[in-house]
Amino acid sequence: MNTDTAATARGPAIAYQGLAKYYGETTAVAPLDIDIAPGTLVALVGASGSGKSTLLKMTNRLIEPSQGGVQIGGEDITAQDAHTLRRAIGYVFQNIGLFPHMTIAQNIGIGPKLSGDGPLSAEAIDDLLTLVDLPTDFASRMPDQLSGGQQQRVGVARALAGKPGLMLMDEPFGALDPVTRELLAHEYRRLHDDMGLTTIMVTHDMAEALLIADRIWVMAGGRIAADATPGELLAGGCGPEAEELVAVPRGQAEKLVEARRAALANGQVAS
């Protein structure tokens, strides 16, 4: 995969071909055949242990599959070394993992430095900081001087520094407060569109998935129980696993609307 074209063109297509992962007798991911079109934001939802993180991590070979394979942009992922593959794929995860002994600029620039492209210029670091809506004078700070939300913005900037076409995100905003989470999720969706990325995002927040994803895969017991757009899921008829997950935010939304109406009736809220 060529990273230069990935940055300018739309993100690559992904093809899972008979991909499966077993741990002894346990099936983490059952044999899976499914494609993702270039430029799509796919959200993986499902209960804990449903196989969504395993599927995500098999995409950049943090976990090696038991059988089957993955193609990114038409090329098998085992065609190159695992670390070379990962340098061309953005990876963001819940625990962020900023290196505490490096400055923000060093953290952001570490990927390009590894692949031998030399360190990123100060301008490139500033551009990336601006991209994730952080002030450029953060470059010289240490990670522990930043808030959780700011740190994860740096995490996203670090993932984007290698100009990837594909972004893998494992509950990227799960540890943040609700306001910051909502904000970052929408900002990321804008970045995804602007840069023409392909994104696979694991989330336990169905509302988040419904609001920003193009497609939602509902996973249960290592299988994709439903593959639908947010509209289709909200309309219902996608199976009991999907219904169960959608019922929570839909119920909350309806109750909130009800509560607001009651408050308006009592004159407690300005209309």
Next chain:
Amino acid sequence: MNDLFGEAFIESFGRVPELLAEHIQLAFSALALGLVIALPLAVWAARSPVVARIALSFASLIQTIPALALLALFYPLLLVLNTLLGDIITPLGFLPSLLALILYALLPILRNAVTGLHAVDPALTEAADGIGMTSAQKLRLVEAPLAAPTIMAGIRTASVWTIGAATLSTTVGQPSLGDLIFAGLQTQNWSLVLAGCLSSAALAILVDTLLGMVEYGIAHRSRWRIWAGLGLLALGLLVALLPRGGGDDANTIVIGTKRFSEQYILARVVGQRLEEAGYAVEYREGLGSAVLFQAVANGDVDISVDYAGTIWTNEMDRTDRKPRDEMLEEITRWVDSEHGTLLVGALGFENTYAFAVRPEDAERLGLESLDDLARVSQQFTFGTDLEFLERPEWKAVKAAYPLRFKEKRAFEPTFMYRALSSGQADVISAFSSDGRVAAYNFVVLSDPEGAVPSYDAMLMLTGKRRADAKLVAALKPLIGAIPVEKMRAANYRVDRDEDKQSPSVAARWLRQELGL
């Protein structure tokens, strides 16, 4: 007590620079090699629980062996290895000390490094993997820098341990600050002991402080601290490695001693004579008995005073008894043919094991011989030096006389005489040339069965020096020239509690008395 902080104290510090340099070279080499072994092993152990378990158990096991025993174990081991490899290694001195100290340094470095590497936040290793670091990049850029403060703490512990344990290398013939401590303990010259202890403690504290500075520098990203700490350590090592004055090694005569006053005095008698004859002299003091014999055999030590019975029983494995003259003749032939060592001759006195009792007990119980002792042995506590109960002489005495003691207690030779005098022991395995036997009026019991062999003091010369006619000529006048009374008197000058003399002063007195 003699002048603790006076002239003797200043004199004691005179040997510190030379021994300190040896000490630094040894401890630093052990630490450096310990690092070379422990750090890669720690990286491996951090990735494999099996390796971690094996490596840490092994290092802990080593740590349970007393350092002194560890050093002693390397001597026979290297001796065997030397035989197999054909004389290319020296089983004495630097090598066994180095090996033992390396093993000693392993545990703290290994344990801290494994702990430090394990303590790296899993989120950071996941991030490193996700970014596309290779295993080596992850180690260099993430794991090593984050574990560095913990690893440095381990290195500091190892350095303090190594510097401390290096004092024990004296016992296998490696000069170190321990020379002062061991010699001082034996002659009860506390200013010597203090000089050795203070120097090695000061060295340990200094090195620990400098490494602490490096550790702080790593933890707080302060480059000047790291470089200043490492720079000062390197400077210290460089100074220790500088060649010191004292003539070239080939012409320096090395005189070795065992660990008691008589040996220190006789070494000075020989050394002073050789210096007057124009030789440069170096002393290798406080060696174990077997170690010293071997050192003369392979040329690490040029001259020693050994004892007929020691060689007869320990080296030649003989249990039979021969008259003194025949024994000397056989030993002379044997050391020549087996080791090429020249037995220059007997000095004229014996230092044999002598069973001594308090005079009032001797009179009250009518004790004159070992036969008499056997009658009352069940009420007696037997005080010995540290090795006597393991020696063949004790087996021979037990076989010849039915001795059944109430209790047996081992002492440092110095304290053995006091134990008898103060009643902690009722009979001791004294040395017949020791001045304290006469000074305390102890009664020496006779040996009618002749169970204890003759212990003529003999001058030994290593093979490669025997052709040096001038050297042999300087030694010859000592043969048959030292009567036991004079040796006792000289020993007492060093061993007594009041108005103690240094071995070299006692040696001058002895030479003057005898016109040597």
